Amino acid sequence: MKLRYLVLLLGLTIGTFTSCRKYLDIPPKNIIQDKDIFSGEKGMQLYLSLMYSKMPFEDFKYSPARGFFDDWLVTPGTNEGSSIGRDAGGAMTSEGWARNGPYWTMAFSLLRDANYLLKNLPKYKSNFTDAEFRDYIGEAYFARAMVFYALAKRYGGVPLVTNVLEYPKYPAAKLEVPRSSEEETWNQVLADFDSAIAYLPEVSPVRGYSNKYVALSFKSEAMLFAACVAKYNKITGLGQKTKVRVIGFNPNTAMAASKKYFEEAYKAARSVIKSGRYALYMKEWAPNDKEAQYKNMVDMFFDISSPENIYLKEYQYPYTAHGYDAYNIPRQLMGGNGYSAGNCPTLDFVELFDGIPKNPDGTIKVFDDRGKYLLFDHVTDIFANAEPRLRAYVIFPGDNFKGQVIEIRRGIYTGSVVNGIDPLRTVNGVTDYSISGPANYNQVDAYTGNGAFMGKKVLFLSQSGTQHETVTLADGTVMNAGGKSGPFTSDRTGAITGFTVRKFLDPNLPQSLVLEGHSTQPFPLMRYAEVLLNAAEAAAELILAGESTFEGDDLQAVANQAITDIRRRAGADPLTGLATLDTIRKERKKELAFENKILWDIRRWRTQHSDKLNGSTQQDGAYYRGLYPFYSTKANKYFFDAGIEESRKLFRFTEQDYYFLIPPGEVAKSPVIDQQPGR
Amino acid sequence: MKCAIYCINAVLLLLFLSTTFSCRIDNYAPPKETLRGRVVNAATGEPILTDQGAEGIRVRMRELTWTATTPENLDFYCMKDGAFQNTKVFKGFYNVRVDGPFIPIVRVDMNGDTLADESKNIEIKGVTEIEFRVQPFLKVEWVGKPIVNDGKITATIKVTRAVSPEEFQAKIKPMGNYNDNMLNVTDVRLFVSQVPYVGYREFDNRYSTIINYIGNSFEPLLGQPITITTQGIIPPGRTVFIRAAARINYATEGIKRYNYNEAIRVDIPRK
Numbered sequence A: 001m002k003l004r005y006l007v008l009l010l011g012l013t014i015g016t017f018t019s020c021r022k023y024l025d026i027p028p029k030n031i032i033q034d035k036d037i038f039s040g041e042k043g044m045q046l047y048l049s050l051m052y053s054k055m056p057f058e059d060f061k062y063s064p065a066r067g068f069f070d071d072w073l074v075t076p077g078t079n080e081g082s083s084i085g086r087d088a089g090g091a092m093t094s095e096g097w098a099r100n101g102p103y104w105t106m107a108f109s110l111l112r113d114a115n116y117l118l119k120n121l122p123k124y125k126s127n128f129t130d131a132e133f134r135d136y137i138g139e140a141y142f143a144r145a146m147v148f149y150a151l152a153k154r155y156g157g158v159p160l161v162t163n164v165l166e167y168p169k170y171p172a173a174k175l176e177v178p179r180s181s182e183e184e185t186w187n188q189v190l191a192d193f194d195s196a197i198a199y200l201p202e203v204s205p206v207r208g209y210s211n212k213y214v215a216l217s218f219k220s221e222a223m224l225f226a227a228c229v230a231k232y233n234k235i236t237g238l239g240q241k242t243k244v245r246v247i248g249f250n251p252n253t254a255m256a257a258s259k260k261y262f263e264e265a266y267k268a269a270r271s272v273i274k275s276g277r278y279a280l281y282m283k284e285w286a287p288n289d290k291e292a293q294y295k296n297m298v299d300m301f302f303d304i305s306s307p308e309n310i311y312l313k314e315y316q317y318p319y320t321a322h323g324y325d326a327y328n329i330p331r332q333l334m335g336g337n338g339y340s341a342g343n344c345p346t347l348d349f350v351e352l353f354d355g356i357p358k359n360p361d362g363t364i365k366v367f368d369d370r371g372k373y374l375l376f377d378h379v380t381d382i383f384a385n386a387e388p389r390l391r392a393y394v395i396f397p398g399d400n401f402k403g404q405v406i407e408i409r410r411g412i413y414t415g416s417v418v419n420g421i422d423p424l425r426t427v428n429g430v431t432d433y434s435i436s437g438p439a440n441y442n443q444v445d446a447y448t449g450n451g452a453f454m455g456k457k458v459l460f461l462s463q464s465g466t467q468h469e470t471v472t473l474a475d476g477t478v479m480n481a482g483g484k485s486g487p488f489t490s491d492r493t494g495a496i497t498g499f500t501v502r503k504f505l506d507p508n509l510p511q512s513l514v515l516e517g518h519s520t521q522p523f524p525l526m527r528y529a530e531v532l533l534n535a536a537e538a539a540a541e542l543i544l545a546g547e548s549t550f551e552g553d554d555l556q557a558v559a560n561q562a563i564t565d566i567r568r569r570a571g572a573d574p575l576t577g578l579a580t581l582d583t584i585r586k587e588r589k590k591e592l593a594f595e596n597k598i599l600w601d602i603r604r605w606r607t608q609h610s611d612k613l614n615g616s617t618q619q620d621g622a623y624y625r626g627l628y629p630f631y632s633t634k635a636n637k638y639f640f641d642a643g644i645e646e647s648r649k650l651f652r653f654t655e656q657d658y659y660f661l662i663p664p665g666e667v668a669k670s671p672v673i674d675q676q677p678g679r
Numbered sequence B: 001m002k003c004a005i006y007c008i009n010a011v012l013l014l015l016f017l018s019t020t021f022s023c024r025i026d027n028y029a030p031p032k033e034t035l036r037g038r039v040v041n042a043a044t045g046e047p048i049l050t051d052q053g054a055e056g057i058r059v060r061m062r063e064l065t066w067t068a069t070t071p072e073n074l075d076f077y078c079m080k081d082g083a084f085q086n087t088k089v090f091k092g093f094y095n096v097r098v099d100g101p102f103i104p105i106v107r108v109d110m111n112g113d114t115l116a117d118e119s120k121n122i123e124i125k126g127v128t129e130i131e132f133r134v135q136p137f138l139k140v141e142w143v144g145k146p147i148v149n150d151g152k153i154t155a156t157i158k159v160t161r162a163v164s165p166e167e168f169q170a171k172i173k174p175m176g177n178y179n180d181n182m183l184n185v186t187d188v189r190l191f192v193s194q195v196p197y198v199g200y201r202e203f204d205n206r207y208s209t210i211i212n213y214i215g216n217s218f219e220p221l222l223g224q225p226i227t228i229t230t231q232g233i234i235p236p237g238r239t240v241f242i243r244a245a246a247r248i249n250y251a252t253e254g255i256k257r258y259n260y261n262e263a264i265r266v267d268i269p270r271k
Helices: A002-017 A041-053 A104-127 A130-155 A182-199 A212-232 A254-275 A290-299 A324-328 A388-393 A528-544 A555-570 A581-591 A598-604 A664-669 B002-020 B165-175
Strands: A309-313 A411-413 A459-461 A470-472 A478-480 A523-527 A625-632 A637-644 B033-041 B058-063 B074-077 B083-089 B092-099 B106-108 B114-117 B120-124 B127-134 B138-142 B147-149 B152-161 B185-193 B209-212 B225-229 B239-248 B264-267
Touching: A041 A104, A041 A130, A104 A130, A130 A182, A130 A212, A130 A598, A182 A212, A182 A254, A212 A254, A212 A309, A212 A523, A212 A528, A212 A598, A254 A528, A290 A388, A290 A555, A309 A528, A388 A581, A523 A528, A528 A555, A528 A581, A555 A581, A581 A598, B033 B092, B033 B120, B058 B083, B074 B083, B092 B127, B106 B165, B114 B165, B120 B127, B138 B239, B152 B185, B152 B239, B185 B225, B209 B225
Parallel strands: A411 A625, B033 B127
Antiparallel strands: A309 A523, A411 A459, A470 A478, A625 A637, B033 B083, B058 B074, B058 B092, B092 B120, B106 B114, B138 B152, B147 B152, B152 B225, B185 B209, B185 B239, B239 B264
16 A cells, blocks of 8 residues: 555656656746736836836935935935934935945845846847837936946945846856946946937836936036046045055046036036926016015925926825925924924025125124124014025024914023123123034023123023923013924924924925825926036036037026026026136025035035034034024014024034945955045 | 644744754954054154044054955054054964054055055064054144143144155155145144043044144244144133144045144143
């Protein structure tokens, strides 16, 4: 009996494994094959979705602390100096340090997808129309260009993997690809953008896909980066293992390379402008009407049909929504998750704009000629004539938002006003507005009852949003010292700089939906204003390189026109004189703030470590300033104190930080991957 | 059901036992050799005073005994008096180099070809002592004693070149991309801290002072006494440590490093 089974089993086994016919030699049915995915439009939509889900877009799911694809505590602006927040603020010296790690480790997956598509799609060409085929090939080049660009601006030279590495088929040595030089890497970025531009259609065939003009716009941005590195970078060196110039350009050829890239940036941006497909958003704009101009610049970020949108990242509830509103809402409108005011614009940012009373040195005017505070009838008076663009980006004390007056007040001053009010930041009679001075208003004489106020406290502050000192006014009403939206002495969920952000905050989102993962407003990855600024900057740089015309254009005229148009739309003072490089950079810092662009601009200009900021440079450690409103009971007026912001967020950045460290583990395990020279 | 739970438990137990009762322990002996040494001025034999950290003097060891892959960089930093010590080194043959505010001891040209290599290849066994004799860019000295007045410290210092411009040029120019501005003294600083390890990595920016010099404007001040006063008001009764530093417009290993004088203690009198 048992023997019979055994013989049967043996027979079956031999029969199966020695068969001449390959019954079992088939691909597994439960795994999607190339022939399935490359079968037509539907399959390709899946493939492209996979690629787009890994695209290094710096959107509402990006922050330097947590890198890409992480939507927690997203506060764009807090690392570029436009703003600071309770949980963010400081120079970007690395990425993903709080979570998710550096981009290096995630970049190569999308690179492989793109290379795989480029290699294998031609085998299935017959499944597609010519237009479809060209589009998909263009998308692959676009993805590859974006990956190499994202890597190059972080690390300099990177391994230029442009084919599919077969593992385990290839021997180990063939799988190890060393870093190329930084120049070769930027040339690869240029080549891939050019291929994408050649293949992609003029209009995205599917909403969210890229197109020719998206690629051209990003090309202009990337080429500006390359050109600036070639021109302004000071640190260069050869890799220890490969002797390849992995960071910086060869000083002998750098200027020529820089000019080449500026030309490419200019040509790309001009192609977008000349296409006539895009325009600055002016739907609600009216001349000499600051209110309309302000409203125009608020609404432009919510209008999906805006002609300014070149490339949007859209979100959908509940699958891909983000939390921008929840993290950045003013304190008094705080949502159910308990976050607020994560993005408080700095006074330094606000002072870039027009329409504010200013001292000759460009700082805001808060003192009269005697050194006493200027008094204002209403808290809103100081910004009454502010540039509409600034109003659209920043909520001032006393501004309206969602039908409420946003109450931003640091404290109440009950002292005499007969001879004017002396500067508050005074300790034991010594006034000091430098970094050595008092960090917080609870240390000053008016609060502690020292110096000129011996034994007589005249300043009242709120500890937090729930613990207030109060003052009874002449009419008997009791007033909290701090405003409903801060700033407070110790609780940093208020407007810690005296401002909170308005840009991108949805003015129509119901309070109950101000929650993490509930916001769906789109992020402008690329808009026409940036293309204008790119063209202007490239033009100004080419002028500095000795050109006055290029491809038949008068470069100065192009730069002037771009700045004139942007300022007109913004409601800013008109351009006087020529649009110089300084003017253009300043305009860029204003227009593109909070869009994760300035973060990289100050790096590519190589000015982050060396620009003077309130008396120091970031390489020695520097701080931003805030503007703190106080109410004087005796005068029934408001006054403002300007100085280093109270949370004292330190921005510290050395020249080495222009290149991120290669993850040490990647360097240690590879015989060819070099660490940054000098590190 | 019960059986399934027992089975799972058994498997977990087995896993647990197999991980904790491994047949062999990690029996490799811990590193116990010591490398110690100093970085001194080749001309005078004085130690090179420095900052404690990446912006000071970096000691880089590479173990040459290890040939399977490119050797890793094992970095640590000098103490503020220019001495260094690492007591956890595996026995072996090493290349040791130092980089700091002095003429680089390993000099390569634009093509990566070595022009000079004064790094040391040594066997580290027991306590191995080495000394690097280098040419610092600047020498910073105190002149007299600092004076305290109303919470402000005023110190006088003197900055001189420790390497002549000719010698600097002779050694740096062949490395490529040279210009004479590299010799300019860019800034002089007075660092203040509550701890003795005062320097670029540890200073109180409420009190520390920086004087910047544009172009070669420092040239006439070389060897002259420079008076520098702290900022702000240091509270009475506080003890602080101060240190002066200066640097030239030349970066070694990507960083423009300071030459220092020795830190001194200053007691701010009580009122």
